[in-house]
Amino acid sequence: MSTSDKFTFSRRSFLKTSALASGGMLIGFNLFNACKEEAKMPIDLSQLNYNDFNAFIKISPEGKVTIFAPNPEIGQGVKTSMPMLIAEELDVLWEDVYVVQAGLDTENYKNQIAGGSQSLRQNWEPLRQTGATAKQMLVNAAAARWDVEASTCTAKQGVITNANGETLGYGDVVLEAAQLEVPEEVTLKEPQNFTIIGQETANVDIDKIITGKPLFGLDYKEEGMVYASVLRPPAFGQVLDTYDATAALTIPGVIDVITIGEKTRKYFEGERTSWTAKLSQSDKVVVIAKSTWDAIKGKNALKATWKQDSEVENSELHDEKLMGILDGNKFRTRRKDGDIKKAFAEADKILDRTYESPFLPHNTMEPMNFFASVTPEKVRLVGPVQTPEEAAKVVSGLLGRDLEDISVELTRMGGGFGRRLYGDFVYEVAEIADVIKKPVKMVSSREDDMSTGVYRPAIKYRIAASIKDGKVTGYHLKEAAINGNMYGLIPNFFPAAAIENYQVDTANYKSNITTGAWRAPYTNFLASAEQSFFDELAEELGVDRVKLHMDLLEKAKSNPDPKIEYSPERLQGVLKLVVEKSNYGNTIAEVYQGLAVYYCHNTHVAEVADIVMTNGVPVVKKVTCAVDCGIVVNPLGAKNQIKGGVIDGIGHTMYGELTFNNGEPQSNNFNSYQLIRMGQTPKVDVHFVKNDIAPTGLGEPTLPPVGAAVANAIYKATGQRLTKQPYMNNLQAEKVVG
Amino acid sequence: MPTFNLKINNQTHTVEADMDTPLLWVLRDQLELVGTKYSCGIGQCGACNIHVDGNVMRSCLLQVSQAEGMKITTIEGLSENGDHPVQEAWKDIDVPQCGYCQAGQIMTAAAFLEKNPNPTGEEIRNAMNGNICRCASYNSIEEAIKVAAEKLS
Numbered sequence A: 001m002s003t004s005d006k007f008t009f010s011r012r013s014f015l016k017t018s019a020l021a022s023g024g025m026l027i028g029f030n031l032f033n034a035c036k037e038e039a040k041m042p043i044d045l046s047q048l049n050y051n052d053f054n055a056f057i058k059i060s061p062e063g064k065v066t067i068f069a070p071n072p073e074i075g076q077g078v079k080t081s082m083p084m085l086i087a088e089e090l091d092v093l094w095e096d097v098y099v100v101q102a103g104l105d106t107e108n109y110k111n112q113i114a115g116g117s118q119s120l121r122q123n124w125e126p127l128r129q130t131g132a133t134a135k136q137m138l139v140n141a142a143a144a145r146w147d148v149e150a151s152t153c154t155a156k157q158g159v160i161t162n163a164n165g166e167t168l169g170y171g172d173v174v175l176e177a178a179q180l181e182v183p184e185e186v187t188l189k190e191p192q193n194f195t196i197i198g199q200e201t202a203n204v205d206i207d208k209i210i211t212g213k214p215l216f217g218l219d220y221k222e223e224g225m226v227y228a229s230v231l232r233p234p235a236f237g238q239v240l241d242t243y244d245a246t247a248a249l250t251i252p253g254v255i256d257v258i259t260i261g262e263k264t265r266k267y268f269e270g271e272r273t274s275w276t277a278k279l280s281q282s283d284k285v286v287v288i289a290k291s292t293w294d295a296i297k298g299k300n301a302l303k304a305t306w307k308q309d310s311e312v313e314n315s316e317l318h319d320e321k322l323m324g325i326l327d328g329n330k331f332r333t334r335r336k337d338g339d340i341k342k343a344f345a346e347a348d349k350i351l352d353r354t355y356e357s358p359f360l361p362h363n364t365m366e367p368m369n370f371f372a373s374v375t376p377e378k379v380r381l382v383g384p385v386q387t388p389e390e391a392a393k394v395v396s397g398l399l400g401r402d403l404e405d406i407s408v409e410l411t412r413m414g415g416g417f418g419r420r421l422y423g424d425f426v427y428e429v430a431e432i433a434d435v436i437k438k439p440v441k442m443v444s445s446r447e448d449d450m451s452t453g454v455y456r457p458a459i460k461y462r463i464a465a466s467i468k469d470g471k472v473t474g475y476h477l478k479e480a481a482i483n484g485n486m487y488g489l490i491p492n493f494f495p496a497a498a499i500e501n502y503q504v505d506t507a508n509y510k511s512n513i514t515t516g517a518w519r520a521p522y523t524n525f526l527a528s529a530e531q532s533f534f535d536e537l538a539e540e541l542g543v544d545r546v547k548l549h550m551d552l553l554e555k556a557k558s559n560p561d562p563k564i565e566y567s568p569e570r571l572q573g574v575l576k577l578v579v580e581k582s583n584y585g586n587t588i589a590e591v592y593q594g595l596a597v598y599y600c601h602n603t604h605v606a607e608v609a610d611i612v613m614t615n616g617v618p619v620v621k622k623v624t625c626a627v628d629c630g631i632v633v634n635p636l637g638a639k640n641q642i643k644g645g646v647i648d649g650i651g652h653t654m655y656g657e658l659t660f661n662n663g664e665p666q667s668n669n670f671n672s673y674q675l676i677r678m679g680q681t682p683k684v685d686v687h688f689v690k691n692d693i694a695p696t697g698l699g700e701p702t703l704p705p706v707g708a709a710v711a712n713a714i715y716k717a718t719g720q721r722l723t724k725q726p727y728m729n730n731l732q733a734e735k736v737v738g
Numbered sequence B: 001m002p003t004f005n006l007k008i009n010n011q012t013h014t015v016e017a018d019m020d021t022p023l024l025w026v027l028r029d030q031l032e033l034v035g036t037k038y039s040c041g042i043g044q045c046g047a048c049n050i051h052v053d054g055n056v057m058r059s060c061l062l063q064v065s066q067a068e069g070m071k072i073t074t075i076e077g078l079s080e081n082g083d084h085p086v087q088e089a090w091k092d093i094d095v096p097q098c099g100y101c102q103a104g105q106i107m108t109a110a111a112f113l114e115k116n117p118n119p120t121g122e123e124i125r126n127a128m129n130g131n132i133c134r135c136a137s138y139n140s141i142e143e144a145i146k147v148a149a150e151k152l153s
């Protein structure tokens, strides 16, 4: 993907203004398509309508700026960085900017700005255009008041100055500005003139977070609200047979016990392979209670029997099936350059390795939950979900209600990592509210959350390279994944274009266990496999690891391929930077270093892990991370994201694993599933490649390579090449040499 | 149903609840003190940490019947204006990512620094090992505790 996506639209059509009845100017804008001709701008803040606009900016007569946006925050800092882009071009003091997460009460959600690594990249130019346009209108209004040419006036930090040195604050001219035509042309600032972009800026919700204010879905409450706890099948492949609620109903606080599931099942009928259909295969028993605790207690008191509906699978079966795929020859070829058969046939030597990874649950700290209220007039849904538009559509379908009757309001999200892309919990609460006709919140316990998830699928890769005359002549990557994993872009990642004979093949085993996106989907394990392989390949070739990579990237440069996703130059840039900053290759005794360099999610990253052996166990002490994400909008937030991705990646690489026995997940809480804790974390040292390229996201790309950086360091310390995650389970004590 | 008198954030509350109800759910569902978070319910993650007579405790493991007569502080009562040195340090470093675990982290750190205002790096790591952060903001938490310790001394 090119780094500078072009956005072409007429400024006139994407932005509208109005004068607020209460004073001040209101700007409504629509980022990716033109505003509808008939879209009306409200003149009252209670009327903000996100059906026609993505977001609104209010400039008060005092010159204060409030940005109302419905985009949810899941911890990636977009709620802070996106307003920074507007404020930069509007040219106001950041202290004068307020960000309000707007409640959604709209008829549909086409304009929802979804959070994620993509957001900043996609919105980079449109948000700046919006700010610049608003600034130009204020300048035009001031120029008109002074009766001078607008081009003779300048604006800075909320103050407009004319050639005579007279000044007007933005607030002084808001009413006139609101009446003006939207200018067709505006100029964006040059990066060297940025005053807000590039500044360390604190999270806009920080005060609320550190004082414990209600922000999250689990904190949401309404008058008369009851709580629901849902008993779902304990194993994939089972459905409800019978249940007995007698004991549950004797618990004080338990109001009712109902079943749900039929509506969702009907809606997804025929789609047996999709995650939604799988999660809705069975009826579910729901305990309605006066408090969360009563609901959980009630659920635990339910007695249910289950019957088998489809195969109940074991992890051993998955291993067998995936290995069988890799050993077989039924693949879909995703990219093919040259002739790997010939390259392998003519090779002096072939390096062939298999890499294995388990299922992973998301384990957001805030378990899945959602609020619903269903009345004859309206269906109101409130909570944390990353796909509100889809949720509204499905709920409208399954309850047989007009889409116009459905509203979705988003809360802050206690982590997403991909889990909240799947709205199964929204459909459940909608069905529940439809039956009980009361406002209700469905709360998953940790056990529910971990054992009825939409998991990162177990995946195995087999990578083979042919070596001839000391050079890599062929590269063959085969993927076998539960339910499928790889998508179209990946075949065009490194080393595509860097190795002459190159082929990527994929195949999968269809399981009834639900799988889906998990932080850095598609690459979270691929990077570990590939970058471990290259480490071994360099050793096999007897060449320096860094040189091998540099040379391959050089080759890619000389072989321009419009299809490749990565930039060889930028990968070389991060590689150089990480080598310099980590002092790779020249370290002190008893510190072992491992390197990985990777491109994914539009960002180029290189990492070096430093480990030491303590009592025969590898301990990651430090990770040096070099990142090229273009312009760093908010270095404070960016560093937090990067460090989080690295540490989270180490945690899952070393400890993360969900296994199945007879369809039943074998971990369901943090006593049987290990998440990384502070005592196991390294210090992460972050360095940015400085350039003026449009920014790319950071929520995901630093996670994938760290597994390989750690594995490569462990190899140096112990002589053991780790190929199977979680690494901690697969370390052989006797191999430890360090 | 039995009633209990609870001293929370310098106020007395009378609540009705089953004996075995974890204090966590009384705080959250009855008293609307939702800053204290639920995440595991079994004492593993620290999201629900509060202060009981000055000690950090898992409110998901503390039954309401055991909490009577004790001095309970939640994140909402840690300081008048969100300006406890630990909260200030959390702001300086901009610790939170999704933010969900942070009230628990702050409560653990505040109780720890109260007892050990001059901790070593190792002591900080030990003290915080009971608090999980899935966003892995651990580096920032560690740094913020060092900043808070400086503010306190």
Ligand code: FES
Binding pocket: B037, B038, B039, B040, B041, B042, B043, B044, B045, B046, B047, B048, B049, B058, B059, B060, B061
């Ligand atoms: S919720 Fe109490 S320790 Fe996790």
Ligand code: FES
Binding pocket: A075, A365, A414, A415, B096, B097, B098, B099, B100, B101, B102, B132, B133, B134, B135, B136, B137
């Ligand atoms: S900040 Fe998200 S779990 Fe800690």
